[in-house]
Amino acid sequence: MSGNILVVDDDPNVVEIITESLRNRGYNTEYALDGESALRKYDEFLPDLVVLDVVLPKKDGFAVCDEIRRRDTNRDVPVIMISGNAIPDNMLEGFRSGAQDYIKKPFSVKEMIAKVDNFLSQASRRRDLREKNEHLEDEIQKSVDDLQRVNRELKKKVLDLRSIFDLSQDLNRLRDPEELINVFFLTIAGQLGIGSFCLFSLPTDTESYLSYVGGRGIRDTVLRTVRLSRETGMSQFLLTREGMLDLRSDEMPDDARREIEFMWDLGFHYCYPLIVKSSLIGIVFLGAKVSGQDYSANDREVFRSICSSFTTGLDNARLYSELQSTYLSTIKVLVSTIEAKDSYTRGHTERVAMFARLIAEEMGLDKKDLETVSFGAALHDIGKLGVYEDILNKPGELTEGEWEIVKSHPVVGANIIKNMKFLEAACDLVRHHHERLDGRGYPDGLKGDEISLGARIVAVADSFDAMTSNRSYRKAFRYKDALGQLKLQTDKFDAGVIEHLIRLVERGMIKEPQRD
Ligand SMILES: [Fe+2]
Ligand SMILES: [Fe+2]
Structure with a gap:
């Protein structure tokens, strides 16, 4: 057997007998003859078990046992108390002070050794268990930490993905490059915590350079003057690679590095090319993160996804604006066709479109509604294409039949444009620009709020222009008189719209032309 055993007894003979027997059994022993030296020995020898007499000089066995328990908080060190006095109270006190067993004198050495063997193997099992337990606790803590991480x-x-998803939704929805860029900036600043960044992009498809569009966290006076060629080193190099590039990367050819050196000096350390169909349409330059940390692999991945959605969004916006300008030219051609047919309405549509747009702006309509009002106003009389020229230009009064034909122009107009998705919203304005608030208009006899605000705006703009233009049967009204007339016709027209028109005229936003 092995182990260190401290034997404490004030009788040297008893000490001698016990230590001798324990040594023969294979244990190391130390001894003490009083309570105080017992504790000193305990500290030096660090025993695995203590055999402790109760009656001791200086400090009795119970007090020593108490001290040992204070030192040995795991209660691994068994204490066997020995006393000639074996009354039950004494035993109780011994157990209370932390002793594991009690042997009364005179005792059998064999019995004592059997107890020692037994306690030591129990203590060693307890220690093993505790160590295993601690190890397990460590492992569990590590797993918990790992799981939490x-x-x-x-x-x-999930948050990154959600933002990227939201962004792609936004980018699919947004058609205005300015709004797109704004959402892009907000996303990369918020999502990745980038302190400074800027965007260069292609002003138009045909340009051979990228120019500064905007950024965050930078002083852009210098950047505003910068043009980055799409044909020289840097741009050509960026076309050959993907992902975030360190501006001082060894991969970069010397001419490209020289070209872009100044961006490093301005605090930008990375760039990211925006490429559509092998064409470089923009470059994002990035400075440090607000946290000062490096860009992690995850940051780069998130940034790549955001840029990819943004690039698609920009390309869609460009295609959309091309499509829009094609439509606008179509509208212009259509408008000029009506005006060619109807000599009285020359310039009419253009003016109605202008009045309607100003009124809508003055009324605070949003961008999309403004666009609808502009298109609807520009096309409001498009249906006159379907009315015979001689009726349109007839100097005298119209017959009932002719009047019916003229009155069909809102429906004919709406039918002409209804299949152009782009003009879907404007259709309503074209169809309803001759409705009256009292329900006596045409073609549907709508009343009050049944008529959309856009249609009410076009109706006022249309009538105002008709009144202030010369007709074969009367001269043009002065603006002041026309506005006075309109104010008297709130059964027909929206009083709020008229008020806004009056304000625009008073402020000179709509100016009366010089007349002879
Ligand atoms: Fe009309
Ligand atoms: Fe009109």
């Missing part, structure tokens, strides 16, 4: 990373990934 993975959980945090997952949460961040």
